[in-house]
Amino acid sequence: MPIFDLSHPADLTAALFPDLLLMGGAMVLLLWAVWRRESAAHQRTIGLASIWLCVATLGAVLYMLFHQGHVTDGPIAADSFRFMVDVIVLLGTIAALALGIDDNDRMGTTTAETHVLMLLASSGMMLMAAARDLMIVFLGIELMSVSIYALAGLNRRSVRGAEGALKYFLLGAFSTAILLYGIALVYGATGTTGLYEIHQRVVELQLGSSPLLLIGMALLLVGFGFKVSSVPFHMWAPDVYDGSPNPVTAYMAATVKTAAFAAFLRVWLEAFNAEIGTWHRAVAMLAIATMVVGNTIGLLQRNVKRMLAYSSIAHAGFLLVAVAAGSMQGASAMLFYLLAYTLATFGAFAVIVVLSRGDAPVTTEDLSGLWTERPWLAVAMAVYMLALLGFPVFGGIGFFAKWYVLKAALQAEEPQIALAVTLVLTTVVSAGYYLYVIMVMFMRPRPANSEAVTPTPGWTRFVMVATAAAILILGIFPDQTVRYVVRGTPRLGAYVPPVKTAPARQAALTH
C-alpha cells in the first residue's frame, strides 16, 4: 500500500499520474495534429491515437482504483470516487472520440484538433473529479469549459451552431464568474479553499449563519446548477445541444454532466456537510423543478436532439435527487446512474450520427418506420430509449439506476418522500417521449419519399454495439456492477458524517 505525501512534489505527481498522462499525451497529439496538413486521413489518425491515449489513461486509472494508497491531506483526492468518475469520463470520451471520427468524415471536417480538444476537456474533468480544493475545482472547470466552448462552435458554417456556441460561451463564462465569486465568498468566510479545511472551519467557528458563507454557497449552487443544466439555469442547453456536432452534444450531455456532478457532490458533501440542513431544501427544490420542467417540455419536442437535450435536463433532476439524499448511498447511486446514463446517451447519439444528413436536424419523422429499413438500428435505439426511461429488463441497467437513486432518497437520514414521488411521476411522464420514439420506429410506415439511411460507419457501429451490450449485460448483473461502483465510495475523500469530527476521519484514513 503506497502512502502518498501530497506535500511532496514526487508523490503529488504520482497521485496525479493518470491526469498528467492524459494532459501530456494531449499536448503531444496537439503538436502532431498541427504538424501535418489537414486531411481526412490525418484527422482519423489523430482520432485513433486519441482513443489509444484514453485507453492507456483508463488502464492507469484502473490500476490506481485497485491499488489505492493512503493519502495525506492535500489539494487532490486519491479515492475510488475519483477513479470511478474518471472511468465514466474516459469511457464517455472514448465513445465521443469514436463518434467524432465518423461525424467529422460525414461533415467534411478535417481539423484534427477536435480530438485533442476533447482530450483536454477530459483532463479538466478528471481534475474536477480529483479536486479537494475549490481552486482546483475551478481550474478543472475552466480547462473543461474552454475546450467545450471551442468544440460547440465546430460547425462554423452552421448558423445554429454559431448561435449555440456563442450562447454557451457567454452563459458559461457568466456562470463561471458566479462560481468564482461564490468561491471567493466562501474563502472570505472560512479563510481557506481546501474542502476539508472549509468543513473544519465551519464546524469550529460555528459559521452556520454567516451571511458570507450562505451567499457563497448559494452562488456556488447557481454556478454548478449552470454546469449541470438544472432548471432554472437550463436555458442554454437545448440551443447548444441542437447546434453542436452530434458527438460533442453527446459529450456535453453525458460526460460534462458526469464531471460537473462529481465536483458538485464532492464540494457539497465534503465542504458543506455540516450545513446540510441549509442547502438540502434548495437542492431538493432544484431537483423537483428540473425533473418536472425537463420532462414536461421534452414531451413537446419533435427534433430528436432537442428532445434528448430536455431528457438530459430531466436526468440532471434525477441526479440532483441523489445529491439531495446527502449520503454515501446517494453518492454511489449517482455514480451508477451516471454510468447508465452515459452509455444510453452515447448510444442514442450514435444512432443520430447515422441518421443525420448535412446540417439538418433529425426529427421523429426521420425515425418513422426505421424498423422496416434498418431493424438493428431500430432495436438499438429502442434499447437506449428504454434505458433512459428506466424500463425493466429491456432497459438494462437504466432501470436499476433509477431504482438505486430512489432507494438512496428513501433511505436517507431524512427520507425524501416528495423527491421520490416526483421522480416516479416524472418518469411516467418521460415515457411519453421515449416510448413515442419507439412507437414511431416500429409502428409507423416509412414515408414514401424518404431517402435511404446511409450505412453505419465502423466506429459508430462499435459505439452502438458496445453501449447496447453493456446496458443489457450489466442489467443482468446490476449487483456486481453496483458493488464495484460502491466499493470505494464510502471513502469519498475525507468524508465525515456530520455528527463526528476530525479524530474519526484520522481513524478512517489509517485503518
Place this chain on the structure above:
Amino acid sequence: MRAFFAPWMVGPNAEPTFLVWIVATLVKMIAVFTVYMVGVALLTLAERKISAWMQDRHGPNRVGKGWLQPVADGVKNFVKEETYPDAANLPLFILAPILSFVPALITWSVIPFAAPWGSVFGNIEMVLAPLPVGFLFILAISSLGVYGIVLAGWSSNNKYALLGGLRSSAQMISYEIAMGMSTIPVLLLAGNVSLSQIVNQQAFETWNVLNLTVAFLIFLVAAFAETNRLPFDLPEAESELITGYHTEYSSMKFSMFFIAEYANMVTASALMATLFFGGWDIPFTLWDNVAPHTALKTLLTLGCFATKTLFFVFLYMWIRWTLPRFRYDQLMSLGWKLMLPLALAYIVAVAATIVTLDALGFEHGSVPFHVGLVLLNTAAVVILFMIVDRGRLVSPAYSRLDRRDLEKLRAVSSPHRAQPVSQAGD
C-alpha cells in the same frame, strides 16, 4: 533660525519627518515634471538639429537662431484652432490625448535618478516612489498608453487614423511581451523587483549589459517598438498613413501626443540605463554608493544618470536616420517569431547557468560567477549574430547587393574614387 528648524533636523541617516518628506516629494515631483516638459521641447529641437546634422543641412535656424524654435512651436500650438471632425466620437476624441499623456508622464516615478541625499533633514531618496513592485509598475502603466492610441484612432472616424491606431496597438502589445520577458533575467540576478535594488546590485557587482547582453539587445529593440520610433514607426508611416492615429488632431491635443511620445522615449532610455547600465551608478568606483551620502555625490550621480539617459535618447535619433522602416509583416514576425522564443530560451539559459554556477560553488556576485555569465553571453551573441541571423538583420544593406552593382554604387557615392560629376549639391 536653526532653532526654528530643529524639530525637523533628524540627521543625514534618519528617516525624514512627514512634513520634510512631503515637501521633498512635491519638489521632486514638480522638478522632474518640469524637466520632462522642457526636455521634451528641447528634444524636438535636438531631433531636428541632429537630423539636419546627419543629412548635412542646417535645420531650424530662424527663430532665435533656431534655439527659440520649441517656444515658438509651443505658443503656436496653444493658439491654434481646434478642429473636431464631424463623425468623431467627441468624449473619446478628447479623452484619448489625456490617456496617452498621463501614463507617459507617470512611468518615471519609480526610476531612481540619483544617489540618496543625506541632508540634515534626513535621508532623502532620489526617486519619487520607491515602490517594492517597481518594475511591475512600469510594465503596468506603460501598457496603459495603448488605450490612448487606439481610442484616438477609433474616435477620429478617419480610415488612416483607425489603421494607425490598430497597427500601433498590435505592435505595442506584441513587443510588450518580449520587453517583459527580457527583464526576467535581470530579476534572476537581482532577486528583487525594486529598481533601487537592481541599481545597487549592479553597482556592487557588474553592469547587467555584460551579464545579460542578449536581454539588453531584446529590450533595446522592444523599447524602440514600444515607443513607435523608427525603424518601427509603422503606426505613423507618413508615406502610408499621413500621421497615423493623430491625423485628425490639432492644436495642443496634437502636442500632447507628441509630448507623450517623446516622454516615453526618455523613460525608455532611463529604463535601459537603469536596468542594464547601472542606473545612476558612476562606473569603476564604489565611492558614490556608500555613506556618507553628500549633496555632491547626489549631483554627480544625477549627472551620470542624465548622461546615460541622453546617450540612449541620442541613440534613438541616430537609429532613426540610419535604418529604413520595416514592413508590417516583418515587424510582427520579428516580434513573435524571433524575439519571443529568443527571450524564452534566454531565460532558461540564464536560469540554468545560475544554478550550474551555484552548483560549482561560485558565489553570487563573485568574479568567477560574472565571468561565467559573460562567457555565456559572448557565446549567445556569437550564436545569435553568426548563426541565427547570418547577415539578414545585422548587416549593412550593401552586403546583400550584387558585387558589380556595389562597385557602381560606390563609384557614384564617393567622390574620392570616382571623378566628380558636378559641383552641385544642396
Place this chain on the structure above:
Amino acid sequence: MERTYLPILLLVGFVVTNAVAIILISHLTLRPRPTAEKQTPYESGMPVLGDARERFSVKFYMVAVLFIIFDIETVFMIPWGAHFRQLSCGTDLVAGVCPTGQLSLFGLWEMLVFIAILLVGFIYVWKKGALQWD
C-alpha cells in the same frame, strides 16, 4: 505604506490636472470656426468614402488574444524570477547565499515545465499560421 504609494497618487493627480489644464487653455485661446470642409476627415484630400468604423482584419484580434496568453506568462515569471534563488535552494538562504550542498533544481524544473507547456501552445499557434501576416 503611505510613503510608498502616496507619491504615486499625488503624481497622478498632478499630471491629470496638467493634462486637463492644457486642453482647457488651448480650448479657451481660440474659438473654433468650423466649416463643412474643415469638419470632414482628412484622407489625403480625397472625397471621403463611407464610414471608417468598419470591420477590420481578424489578425488584430488574434494578436490581442495571443498577447493576453503570453503577457500572463510574463507576469507569472516575474515573481518566479525575483524568487529564483530561494526556489533553487533546499533550505532558507543564509545572508542571501544558499548553504553549500543545499542546491535544489525545483525552481528550474518548475519553470521549465511551465515554459514547455506554453511552448506547445506557441508552436501550435505558429504552425497554424496565426503569426503569419500576409
